[in-house]
Amino acid sequence: MGRIGILLFLLGLSFSSLAQSVEINGYFTQDSARLGERVGFVLKARYPETTQLVFPDSTFDFSPLVLLEKKTFISQTSQGITVDSAVYYVSNFSLEPSVYLSLPAYELNRYDSVTYFSNEAELKLKLTLDSIPEQPVFQNNNVYQPLEKNFNWLLAALITGGVVVLLGGFALLFAKRIKAIFKRNREKLRWVQFERKFKKLSALLVQSPALELADEVIGLWKGYMESITDLPFQEWTSSEISEALGDQEIFTALRSIDMIIYAGKEANSETSTNYLLEVARTKYQEKLTQIRNERAAR
Template identity: 30%
Template sequence: MYCLAQEAQPQLPQGLFQEDSVKIGQEVNFLFFYRHAATEEIIFPDSTYNFAPFEYVNRRYFPTRTRNGISHDSVVYTLRTFSIAPVQTLALPVFKLQDQDTVNITALPAEIYLRQLVKGPASLAQLKDQTQLAPIPERFNFAYWLIAAGFLVLVAVLVWILFGKKIIIRYRLYTLQKHHQSFIAKFNAYIDRFNKSESLQIVEQAITLWKNYLTTLEGNAINSFTTREIAAYYNDDEDVTTALRLFDKAIYGNIVSDKSSETIIAFFLLHHFADRRYEFVKDLTRNAATIQNPVQLV
């Protein structure tokens, strides 16, 4: 009887951190996957779930793989912690829809260590009281002020001559990173909304966001291109051509509800392509021979 009871137990999901230690505020990836019968409907935790002691940053889903009646679902959560506990654990559940009820199946806790940056107690300096204060008349020294101002101007000019190009490149890299992070957050939000509603309007909005981002990134009017022109512009890149073909099939064929898995694949292909273009433009910017040369190259 004990053996039969063990076999009736559902297989637990599994989760593990990509690193064995983390610093306070540092982002860390948490790999979470679950094997189950293909007939079961499983839901993973989303951004509304309480990941304490961690804070949710974002997530990336992977398409379900099914073989011999067994499905494999997986997701990578990006988390961060501000807890000072030396050892921190996380045990996530999956939610199985069963009849009119929801069954929680929780993984075994995964551990990660907090990386300590301060060793031992901090020493405080000895302070001495000084109660005798002497009045000092205020005087403004114009000569010193002019000398200091001239020195600062000279230093600023020298810094610009020596490091002006590097400063501009670093600022360009900073703006590229900020724009990319903003795009990824908005694009992932569209993926989440599509998973819930399977709306063609969300698909069209996501494509428009993707085109506008590449227009800014590449410095070209990609948002006015047709599907064929975009494919030609990127030399028939496989990710782009496959994703846009699947999206066109869903939009103009109005079959998104029957092929939602293909549409999800198209979302991730455009996501992956935007990541590749960002890295490409970032490398061009970092290695630019002169600031005047354009970095928006294909």
């Protein structure tokens, strides 16, 4: 009777460990695609609530596929089991009949990490032309075609030369203004793209303060600030950034989000991300003013 009890106990442990295992599943949203076509790859994970799992980001090597965009969703937890999912939009530029993709998920522990891979999903190459006939078939046509008249090369050369002279004069007169307008519009477009993505990631971080999201928010903000100020924000620490900009509130905001990344603690990130967005907006306005002043000085 004692042996039977021990056996049942071991079986219970086995079933418990299986119930607490990490399940990773991946599949394409369609079985075939044309060359360069945008295709979604769905990555799903089912794991215990106590486990911290991170999906790959844009630094992962998706070859021979090319990553276009990553779309994440809010985690769902029920009865101690968490379900996570993300969609990776990719394009295939390989001429192989089929390509395969398997993505990892990283379980973060205190001193190391464990990598789980999804099943290998297949994406077939869809050819635009099903087949090319070996012998081309020509249609009979005995209708006479009119002959083209001789082309007036002298007139064409004169017209082309006149257009080139006009364009050259226009470029000399308005080159600086056109360059300034181009720079200004480029900065406006970059700001709109940054603001839209930063607000989206910040909202997700407020709803689910996860390490990966916090890292994406900080990386996006530092990258934009570095591009608009030519200062090494990516290399600086939070205190160095605060000193360089002369704003102690920036250190507080960055420190709040750093607590999620490095300490794994939840924090009220909404106030911090709002302040960082306003700092970026101020630098953006300063950049536009600088471009306008450079144009006026010339």
